[in-house]
Amino acid sequence: MRSTLSPAFTSSKMRLMVPFMVEVGEQMMQSLHQSIKQSKDGSIDIECKDLTTRYANDVIASCAFGLKVDSHNDKNNTFYALGKETSSFNFRQMMTFFMLINAPALAKLLKLDFLSESSKEAFKKLVLGTMENRELKNIIRPDMIHLLMEAKKGRLTHDEIKTNDLAAGFATVEESSVGQKEINRVWTDEDLVAQAVLFFIAGFETVSSGMSFLLYELALNPDVQDRLAQEIKENDAKNGGKFDFNSIQNMVYMDMVVSELLRLWPPGVALDRLCTKDYNLGKPNPKAEKDFILRKGTGVWIPVYPIHRDPQYFPNPDKFDPERFSEENKHTINPVTYMPFGAGPRNCIGSRFALCEMKVMAYQILREMEVSPCTKTCIPAKLCKNTFNLRLEGGHWLKFRPRT
Numbered sequence: 001m002r003s004t005l006s007p008a009f010t011s012s013k014m015r016l017m018v019p020f021m022v023e024v025g026e027q028m029m030q031s032l033h034q035s036i037k038q039s040k041d042g043s044i045d046i047e048c049k050d051l052t053t054r055y056a057n058d059v060i061a062s063c064a065f066g067l068k069v070d071s072h073n074d075k076n077n078t079f080y081a082l083g084k085e086t087s088s089f090n091f092r093q094m095m096t097f098f099m100l101i102n103a104p105a106l107a108k109l110l111k112l113d114f115l116s117e118s119s120k121e122a123f124k125k126l127v128l129g130t131m132e133n134r135e136l137k138n139i140i141r142p143d144m145i146h147l148l149m150e151a152k153k154g155r156l157t158h159d160e161i162k163t164n165d166l167a168a169g170f171a172t173v174e175e176s177s178v179g180q181k182e183i184n185r186v187w188t189d190e191d192l193v194a195q196a197v198l199f200f201i202a203g204f205e206t207v208s209s210g211m212s213f214l215l216y217e218l219a220l221n222p223d224v225q226d227r228l229a230q231e232i233k234e235n236d237a238k239n240g241g242k243f244d245f246n247s248i249q250n251m252v253y254m255d256m257v258v259s260e261l262l263r264l265w266p267p268g269v270a271l272d273r274l275c276t277k278d279y280n281l282g283k284p285n286p287k288a289e290k291d292f293i294l295r296k297g298t299g300v301w302i303p304v305y306p307i308h309r310d311p312q313y314f315p316n317p318d319k320f321d322p323e324r325f326s327e328e329n330k331h332t333i334n335p336v337t338y339m340p341f342g343a344g345p346r347n348c349i350g351s352r353f354a355l356c357e358m359k360v361m362a363y364q365i366l367r368e369m370e371v372s373p374c375t376k377t378c379i380p381a382k383l384c385k386n387t388f389n390l391r392l393e394g395g396h397w398l399k400f401r402p403r404t
């Protein structure tokens with residue numbers, strides 16, 4: 001399934017989805033300007049996790065489900081409520097998740113499922129209904145629904161993968177060729193719905209978390225924010241205010257900033273793998289007498305967050321320093337110490353989508369707004385302990401003011 005779908009995530013497909021992201025960003029900017037207009041001093045304090053969650057929700061609604069929603073103005077729309085339920089990772093979902101991983105047979109016996117029956121039905125109706133409508137009316141909208149329909153017809157091919165992808169960004173992961181020959185998959189309706197929901201689950205919290213930390217770091221590092229805003233301004237002038245895929249792909253500093261953000265605050269804090277054959281890791285320390293053999297069937301967790309903050313690989317690791325990814329410095333980074341999108345054949349299929357989305361949002365906000373700390377900003381950064389996700393204690397509060 002992975003191999004069949006990977007052509008849906010090449011840069012050439014992302015290019016066609018940028019207008020949908022821009023449209024969502026414009027809604028967000030309108031809503032921000034409106035709130036600022038109603039404020040007394042021309043600025044507002046915003047909980048940025050809420051802002052970025054609404055943005056990520058609307059982008060997935062548009063790009064993955066073909067729906068136009070505006071969660072900034074229509075705060076409790078049905079799709080947003082559905083998304084919240086799916087991705088909130090409450091206690092029941094957390095327990096279900098651990099059962100599914102650690103005792104899959106028992107989980108099956110108990111009929112445990114990550115989603116409630118009503119959410120599953122709602123997603124099913126949404127995806128299959130949209131597909132039926134498009135088929136009937138011959139509608140083509142270049143989004144994930146369209147690509148899933150193409151996959152079902154066997155029309156998604158791999159020949160484009162090697163082109164157009166060079167400028168996607170430093171953090172992008174490469175698509176492996178494993179399994180690419182076996183693309184004659186028969187798709188059931190359930191498979192199609194499951195993929196759209198998976199994109200939602202995998203791409204919603206990750207992007208909004210990354211974006212909320214990005215805004216936080218930009219507010220705390222005004223020199224970085226100013227330089228990025230300058231790059232956006234120059235880029236805007238060069239393109240006559242027109243904003244498309246090329247606008248963000250050629251922005252060197254933007255890529256440095258986003259790459260560093262994904263090092264310091266990687267939304268995927270760890271990777272998991274199952275060992276498929278015995279592997280000798282050698283002696284664990286100089287005093288050890290025996291080699292350490294990793295046995296077949298062992299579950300392995302790879303701690304991305306601590307590796308990204310190890311001073312051995314990233315000097316002064318707690319500092320937000322985009323210069324680590326400059327043209328002169330980026331070659332010194334050992335690729336296996338930088339894994340925001342994972343590694344190998346099961347790396348993140350959506351890395352180009354995610355980078356594109358984050359850059360579009362940063363572009364739109366910084367073009368018009370200045371972000372700075374406010375009285376409620378969590379300084380120094382302290383992680384919230386009562387959630388499974390990366391989150392700052394007390395929320396991601398920042399002040400927004402229109403740029404002069």
Ligand code: HEM
Pocket residue numbers: 002198199200202203204206207210266267268271272339340341342343344345346347348349350351353354355
């Ligand atoms: C900043 C945003 C994102 C981050 C940091 C992120 C990170 C990751 C990581 C670390 C993995 C596991 C990789 C591994 O084990 O080697 C993963 C897997 C995955 N991601 Fe993302 N992701 C992001 C956004 C997205 C988006 C937007 C989508 C889809 C639209 C997506 C779809 C997936 C899927 C389907 C997988 C499972 C791939 C497989 O098992 O073959 N991700 N992601």
